[in-house]
Amino acid sequence: xxxxxxxxxxxxxxxxxxxxxxxxxxxxxxxxxxxxxxxxxxxxxxxxxxxxxxxxxxxxxxxxxxxxxxxxxxxxxxxxxxxxxxxxxxxxxxxxxxxxxxxxxxxxxxxxxxxxxxxxxxxxxxxxxxxxxxxxxxxxxxxxxxxxxxxxxxxxxxxxxxxxxxxxxxxxxxxxxxxxxxxxxxxxxxxxxxxxxxxxxxxxxxxxxxxxxxxxxxxxxxxxxxxxxxxxxxxxxxxxxxxxxxxxxxxxxxxxxxxxxxxxxxxxxxxxxxxxxxxxxxxxxxxxxxxxxxxxxxxxxxxxxxxxxxxxxxxxxxxxxxxxxxxxxxxxxxxxxxxxxxxxxxxxx
Amino acid sequence: xxxxxxxxxxxxxxxxxxxxxxxxxxxxxxxxxxxxxxxxxxxxxxxxxxxxxxxxxxxxxxxxxxxxxxxxxxxxxxxxxxxxxxxxxxxxxxxxxxxxxxxxxxxxxxxxxxxxxxxxxxxxxxxxxxxxxxxxxxxxxxxxxxxxxxxxxxxxxxxxxxxxxxxxxxxxxxxxxxxxxxxxxxxxxxxxxxxxxxxxxxxxxxxxxxxxxxxxxxxxxxxxxxxxxxxxxxxxxxxxxxxxxxxxxxxxxxxxxxxxxxxxxxxxxxxxxxxxxxxxxxxxxxxxxxxxxxxxxxxxxxxxxxxxxxxxxxxxxxxxxxxxxxxxxxxxxxxxxxxxxxxxxxxxx
Numbered sequence: 001x002x003x004x005x006x007x008x009x010x011x012x013x014x015x016x017x018x019x020x021x022x023x024x025x026x027x028x029x030x031x032x033x034x035x036x037x038x039x040x041x042x043x044x045x046x047x048x049x050x051x052x053x054x055x056x057x058x059x060x061x062x063x064x065x066x067x068x069x070x071x072x073x074x075x076x077x078x079x080x081x082x083x084x085x086x087x088x089x090x091x092x093x094x095x096x097x098x099x100x101x102x103x104x105x106x107x108x109x110x111x112x113x114x115x116x117x118x119x120x121x122x123x124x125x126x127x128x129x130x131x132x133x134x135x136x137x138x139x140x141x142x143x144x145x146x147x148x149x150x151x152x153x154x155x156x157x158x159x160x161x162x163x164x165x166x167x168x169x170x171x172x173x174x175x176x177x178x179x180x181x182x183x184x185x186x187x188x189x190x191x192x193x194x195x196x197x198x199x200x201x202x203x204x205x206x207x208x209x210x211x212x213x214x215x216x217x218x219x220x221x222x223x224x225x226x227x228x229x230x231x232x233x234x235x236x237x238x239x240x241x242x243x244x245x246x247x248x249x250x251x252x253x254x255x256x257x258x259x260x261x262x263x264x265x266x267x268x269x270x271x272x273x274x275x276x277x278x279x280x281x282x283x284x285x286x287x288x289x290x291x292x293x294x295x296x297x298x299x300x301x302x303x304x305x306x307x308x309x310x311x312x313x314x315x316x317x318x319x320x321x322x323x324x325x326x327x328x329x330x331x332x333x334x335x336x337x338x339x340x341x342x343x344x345x346x347x348x349x
Numbered sequence: 350x351x352x353x354x355x356x357x358x359x360x361x362x363x364x365x366x367x368x369x370x371x372x373x374x375x376x377x378x379x380x381x382x383x384x385x386x387x388x389x390x391x392x393x394x395x396x397x398x399x400x401x402x403x404x405x406x407x408x409x410x411x412x413x414x415x416x417x418x419x420x421x422x423x424x425x426x427x428x429x430x431x432x433x434x435x436x437x438x439x440x441x442x443x444x445x446x447x448x449x450x451x452x453x454x455x456x457x458x459x460x461x462x463x464x465x466x467x468x469x470x471x472x473x474x475x476x477x478x479x480x481x482x483x484x485x486x487x488x489x490x491x492x493x494x495x496x497x498x499x500x501x502x503x504x505x506x507x508x509x510x511x512x513x514x515x516x517x518x519x520x521x522x523x524x525x526x527x528x529x530x531x532x533x534x535x536x537x538x539x540x541x542x543x544x545x546x547x548x549x550x551x552x553x554x555x556x557x558x559x560x561x562x563x564x565x566x567x568x569x570x571x572x573x574x575x576x577x578x579x580x581x582x583x584x585x586x587x588x589x590x591x592x593x594x595x596x597x598x599x600x601x602x603x604x605x606x607x608x609x610x611x612x613x614x615x616x617x618x619x620x621x622x623x624x625x626x627x628x629x630x631x632x633x634x635x636x637x638x639x640x641x642x643x644x645x646x647x648x649x650x651x652x653x654x655x656x657x658x659x660x661x662x663x664x665x666x667x668x669x670x671x672x673x674x675x676x677x678x679x680x681x682x683x684x685x686x687x688x689x690x691x692x693x694x695x696x697x698x
Contacts, residue, residue: 022438023439027439027661027662027664029640079692088685088692089371089687093682093685097681291378307659308657311378312376312378314372322380322674322675325671326674328446332442333443343428
């Protein structure tokens with residue numbers, strides 16, 4: 001399946017409708033542009049209200065987390081997965097406030113979740129690729145077979161969410177250490193050195209920053225020319241959860257379902273998806289600006305400007321979920337505001 | 350009634366709760382700070398969900414609109430009031446999307462609304478001060494008596510909205526030419542020349558910009574030292590709708606009800622309210638950054654940083670209504686996210 005662009009005829013009709021609203025020209029600012037994009041994605045003017053919004057959190061551990069790149073121990077990944085399941089995490093609170101459906105999947109968490117009841121465990125681990133992905137400065141994150149399986153798993157999940165009526169998809173992340181492979185993926189995609197992409201993640205100090213930068217430098221050197229290929233990038237520098245996220249974002253674009261991107265993990269995978277199939281990013285909007293430098297660099301490359309900038313660095317898909325009401329604002333304006341011609345039917349438009 | 354500060358003990362307790370959440374320190378960014386402020390305003394930890402949000406749009410005409418400062422003719426003010434009543438304006442669409450109650454009041458529109466049914470007309474014009482405020486470069490906007498009456502009207506309206514259960518108040522504006530008196534009020538409050546506060550309003554060209562700057566310069570010179578007094582500022586440089594908005598914002602602060610500010614008109618009135626009773630602004634948060642320079646200048650003086658920056662210049666309270674979900678996100682996080690001690694009850698917090 002090749003990737004189409006959002007409907008150009010509808011985009012033109014939506015732009016015309018925007019200009020015909022009973023508001024001063026340009027007064028809706030970025031909400032006007034966002035509304036036109038959502039309408040073109042939907043393929044119909046006026047746009048439909050965005051009610052069915054679905055977040056999938058892809059969880060996984062990372063070998064690098066054993067090597068001093070994070071402020072937290074790897075065991076936190078599984079603990080947070082349980083917090084998502086109990087609906088008490090940060091993104092759970094936001095999703096409840098804004099009517100977003102949440103699903104969490106274990107792609108590569110380094111434990112078996114044997115304490116969970118069978119049905120919950122089965123749903124959680126159905127797409128599991130392995131326990132923890134490789135420490136990318138020492139070894140590949142995934143084998144070629146695992147990479148293909150993770151991409152296919154993400155695509156299958158996207159199809160399931162679309163079948164459930166998703167009008168807008170979001171990817172979330174959970175995995176101690178995950179900003180290290182994600183930053184490496186951005187470095188690979190943009191041809192940048194580790195020093196430009198490395199950020200503080202959940203809040204590491206100077207020593208850990210040096211370690212993290214070194215880990216990414218070594219990983220990029222180890223990957224060598226394989227970083228020029230996006231699928232090889234996922235195998236060498238990514239992880240099971242990031243490869244699945246990439247497959248999920250790619251499948252959304254292939255099916256013409258718009259995506260609201262979150263922070264670094266989401267955007268690193270969007271960049272990789274767009275490397276795999278150029279044009280995928282036309283189906284993506286940026287929910288928020290994260291504090292990670294690699295996220296801003298990748299967004300710039302994709303030509304995306306975030307809707308929110310609130311210094312969030314929670315991960316989990318939280319920034320995108322917080323931005324869902326902005327998308328709803330945009331659609332409401334283009335859909336519900338009177339046309340000038342309706343207010344003054346006797347006068348020329 | 351003097352103005353209190355939001356509850357300091359509750360602010361401390363909310364800050365403690367924020368630090369005790371099962372999220373990395375600082376990961377909630379500005380949503381964390383916003384949540385602490387809302388909780389201190391509510392006076393209770395954890396905060397209550399912000400369900401009852403109420404917008405009052407203060408409409409009025411301005412003598413300066415007859416003098417080339419706007420891209421639109423004054424008759425648009427009354428037409429837009431009718432559009433609010435029919436629920437088809439920009440802010441109507443946003444308010445419907447985000448569950449915000451809207452009320453529109455004619456404080457100084459230059460017509461009688463005789464086509465409206467008696468009950469609608471009575472509700473709309475109950476607090477009317479006069480038809481159009483004076484052209485501020487030629488004469489005072491209001492007499493002293495009108496100014497006092499408008500301030501009292503705004504305060505009465507705030508009390509009505511609070512009695513109806515408002516947990517968060519918003520002021521909106523409608524009135525062709527209104528950025529001219531609002532910018533003059535900011536110039537008076539900050540001691541700045543017209544050149545620094547004048548913006549393009551709904552989108553005027555170079556000629557109208559020069560005219561508008563001249564009008565504000567002349568108005569400031571005419572007001573002279575009276576601009577040092579905030580009530581005299583309203584009389585000399587303001588308008589009926591802006592004086593009422595000031596009274597509304599002041600009364601919200603006096604009653605300890607938080608306000609989400611909108612664009613230039615809302616912020617110019619907030620600045621004036623804080624001049625009348627220093628400390629009023631502790632009850633205000635900034636919803637969005639408008640494209641008007643005077644709004645940013647006044648926000649900086651009040652120590653407020655907007656939640657949204659989407660190049661909106663629609664007025665009507667639209668930027669604040671679009672930001673309401675951000676406030677709800679903040680409160681949901683501080684209220685609903687698990688405490689670390691709940692997830693690991695055996696371990697020290």
